[in-house]
Amino acid sequence: MEIRGTATxxxxxxxxxLHSPALDKRFFTNxxxxxxxxxxxxxGKDVPEVSKEVCEAIYFLARGYDVPISSEVDHSKKKISSELSxxxxxxxxxxxxxxxxDKKTPFGLPASASAYGALIEIVRVSNMWDFEAVIAIMDLMPRIMRRLNTALDAKAISSDDKTNRQNLxxxxxxxxxxxxxKLGNSLHADKVRESAQSMSLQxxxxxxxxCSTACDKAALAIGALARAVGPKFLDHMPIFLQYYSVxxxxxxxxxxxxxxxxxLGDEILPCCDDMxxxxxxxLSKPKLKPQILACFxxxxxxxxKHFEEYHLQAVRKKLKEAANPRYYANVSDEDKVDYGNQLRQGICKAYSGILRGIKDQKSGLKVAADLVEFIEAVSEDESRCT
Structure with missing residues (x-):
């Protein structure tokens, strides 16, 4: 076992x-x-001490094929990237x-980060112009979904189990x-759309x-799913809205x-007011306020124009309240200074998006006047970031 592990x-x-996709730097032959x-x-099917090393070796092997693939890509690079397929x-x-x-105790051991890291790297560098790669990635998706379903349904008894489940x-x-x-940016996005309902729920x-890390990973996956599905993601909004809360x-x-x-653009309007x-x-949560303002x-x-018609006045009021200098101006406490700068950045992002999004000139002038007033107040604050 020690020899196998060390060799791997x-x-x-x-x-x-040493592994590089450049032809003149290759250390192994075809x-x-x-x-x-x-x-x-x-x-990879060996004892854990060896299989862990295998996963890390595969990770570095896959990373060597990090070559963007397109129909116009250099033929030699495309050929090299297809070697894994x-x-x-x-x-x-x-x-x-x-x-x-383990079916009985799926969280008995810490989740293997090296294994899943290797999977991510393999998916990332796979050439979707190769039939073998497409089939392999399509087959992987439901297998990972089943594991996630197991991780969601299995009971975590101990604190270690709970931590391992969240990491998993x-x-x-x-x-x-x-x-x-990978699939959403290829000709095979339909496969993602077919499983979108189940993945949205998961x-x-x-x-x-x-676990904040798990929540953030799930949120990012939802964003990727929305981009892959496109306007049809509206069909999955009822699931998303069930879990939409402060x-x-x-x-x-x-x-x-x-x-x-x-x-979704205009398609989201039936959900817009509630959201x-x-x-x-x-906005009552100070830590969230800068990001919520930027979200506006x-x-x-x-x-x-729909934002302009239904929400502009309310958001202008919220921005003016947040921009009131008495909340953060000329403070010396480091945390308060940092928060004030974050808040101002969120306000600036909000005004930027609003001015680019609205169409009516009169409304635009009113928002611009609000922005000028905000800039004047910030310029007088000695604690602002430069």
């Missing part, structure tokens, strides 16, 4: 230091490559075996995020956990709300 670790270090992949695939199914099987969940949820959301982006369930807000979650508005009401409620700018940019 050495191979991983060689991949990390004849060597199948043997290397066969050995890694076999050892015939072996992807076997390698993915090996990685999943290395990180297999974060890792699985990360893998699905990579898959969604990601939203992760949002309710106590207590789940975070800076990343609020960025994703802006993404959803941009993806805006929750955002207004969130993204919403205005996304829905334009």
């Amino acid at each position: 670790c050495t191979l991983g270090q060689v991949f990390e230091l 004849e060597d490559f199948p043997r290397i992949m066969a050995a890694l695939s076999k050892r 015939p072996f992807l199914s076997g390698v993915i099987d090996a990685i999943l075996s290395a990180s297999e969940l 949820q974060a890792l699985l959301c990360d893998v699905l995020h990579a898959i969604i982006e 990601f939203c369930r992760v949002l309710t956990c106590d 207590k789940l807000f975070s800076p990343i979650y609020l960025e994703v709300i802006g993404t959803i508005f941009h993806v 805006m009401d929750v955002l207004y409620e969130g 700018g993204e919403i205005a940019l996304a829905i334009g």
